[in-house]
Amino acid sequence: MAGLVLARGLMLRGLRPVVLERAPADATIPGPIMLPFQAYDPLAEIGLLDAIRARGLDIPPFQRGTPVAVGVGRQIVLDALREGVDVRHGAEVVDLARDGDRVVGCVIRTAGGDAQTLPSDLMVGADGARSTVRGLAGFDADVFAFDTAQLSWRSPVVPREPFGIHFLPDGRQVTVVGWPGGAAGGWQIPRLEGGAHEATAAGFDEFRRRFASLVPIAAEPLAAIGPADWFYREALGVRCDRWWRPGVALIGEALHAMNPEAGIGSGLGMGDAQALAVAVARNPGDADAACRDWEHWRRPALAPYLAIGSEGVRVVRGGEPRPEEIWPPAP
Numbered sequence: 001m002a003g004l005v006l007a008r009g010l011m012l013r014g015l016r017p018v019v020l021e022r023a024p025a026d027a028t029i030p031g032p033i034m035l036p037f038q039a040y041d042p043l044a045e046i047g048l049l050d051a052i053r054a055r056g057l058d059i060p061p062f063q064r065g066t067p068v069a070v071g072v073g074r075q076i077v078l079d080a081l082r083e084g085v086d087v088r089h090g091a092e093v094v095d096l097a098r099d100g101d102r103v104v105g106c107v108i109r110t111a112g113g114d115a116q117t118l119p120s121d122l123m124v125g126a127d128g129a130r131s132t133v134r135g136l137a138g139f140d141a142d143v144f145a146f147d148t149a150q151l152s153w154r155s156p157v158v159p160r161e162p163f164g165i166h167f168l169p170d171g172r173q174v175t176v177v178g179w180p181g182g183a184a185g186g187w188q189i190p191r192l193e194g195g196a197h198e199a200t201a202a203g204f205d206e207f208r209r210r211f212a213s214l215v216p217i218a219a220e221p222l223a224a225i226g227p228a229d230w231f232y233r234e235a236l237g238v239r240c241d242r243w244w245r246p247g248v249a250l251i252g253e254a255l256h257a258m259n260p261e262a263g264i265g266s267g268l269g270m271g272d273a274q275a276l277a278v279a280v281a282r283n284p285g286d287a288d289a290a291c292r293d294w295e296h297w298r299r300p301a302l303a304p305y306l307a308i309g310s311e312g313v314r315v316v317r318g319g320e321p322r323p324e325e326i327w328p329p330a331p
């Protein structure tokens with residue numbers, strides 16, 4: 001999403017970016033995203049906010065005013081963003097081309113297995129928490145596993161309210177997000193040595209019962225699904241002090257991946273992209289000056305989020321959990 005917003009922002013300013021995407025053109029991502037308000041400005045600028053909001057559910061459903069977030073299909077957002085963009089699908093970045101210290105392009109491997117070198121004025125790694133570009137360009141990043149994992153589910157049944165949340169005593173959350181295509185929920189549990197096996201050992205029926213007792217609007221969506229719609233996920237965190245080097249920059253999760261419990265990752269990445277598009281257009285032919293401008297403007301906007309971190313959203317009640325608030329249950 002961050003890369004596509006950057007591309008649209010550059011196109012708006014008369015530039016011609018190319019997006020390299022290793023996934024094939026027909027790959028789709030199921031389920032919703034909770035698009036946070038931080039995404040509104042970047043999406044409005046490229047003329048997509050109203051169309052995306054019209055295909056989602058406002059959270060909360062105000063009569064007037066601006067919602068805090070919009071629950072919408074991830075693929076709907078991606079399809080809207082990529083319309084008209086030169087996206088080369090099946091193109092995996094596997095190396096960078098250099099002239100001394102400067103990155104001047106990249107090597108891609110195509111779906112057919114061929115290698116091609118493409119020149120660039122500025123290469124932007126918007127390639128997610130496991131960023132290949134970050135590693136190839138030699139950014140010194142702190143990449144770490146969070147102490148919190150997510151046990152989540154997807155259902156085709158739309159909940160009776162678009163959003164529900166229950167904070168556990170330690171501030172972790174149990175959440176449901178609705179969208180016109182159904183609902184998705186997540187229980188933030190401690191990361192487990194035994195991974196998915198340990199997290200799901202007590203069975204889906206017990207999980208469903210406890211989840212719905214904590215967030216009642218989950219009852220109907222959960223009644224319609226089974227263990228095949230249930231997933232254990234561990235997210236990676238990323239902190240990177242340096243934002244760019246000559247000829248190459250990082251944005252979005254490649255630069256600062258947060259735990260999904262924060263619910264704002266997409267908005268922060270889109271904000272990075274919008275600011276970088278402005279900076280590039282203001283510094284024609286000078287990628288380093290553009291990156292410098294971008295960092296000067298964007299760092300103060302991002303600094304509070306990075307300082308507080310994903311855990312900043314926790315509402316800590318303290319005390320002992322009630323039996324139904326414990327997952328996995330004691331054996």
Ligand SMILES: Cc1cc2nc3c(=O)[nH]c(=O)nc-3n(C[C@H](O)[C@H](O)[C@H](O)COP(=O)(O)OP(=O)(O)OC[C@H]3O[C@@H](n4cnc5c(N)ncnc54)[C@H](O)[C@@H]3O)c2cc1C
Binds near residue numbers: 021126129
């Ligand atoms: C479980 C989960 C739930 C989340 N829920 C929310 C939420 O509700 N709200 C929210 O705001 N955020 C949420 N996030 C975060 C959100 O998904 C990201 O912030 C958002 O996807 C934008 O990230 P990005 O564009 O930086 O990277 P990504 O979405 O990771 O995109 C990176 C892209 O780069 C491509 N790529 C990777 N390597 C290469 C390569 N070598 N060559 C070519 N292409 C490559 C990938 O195929 C991918 O398309 C969630 C994240 C997770 C993991």
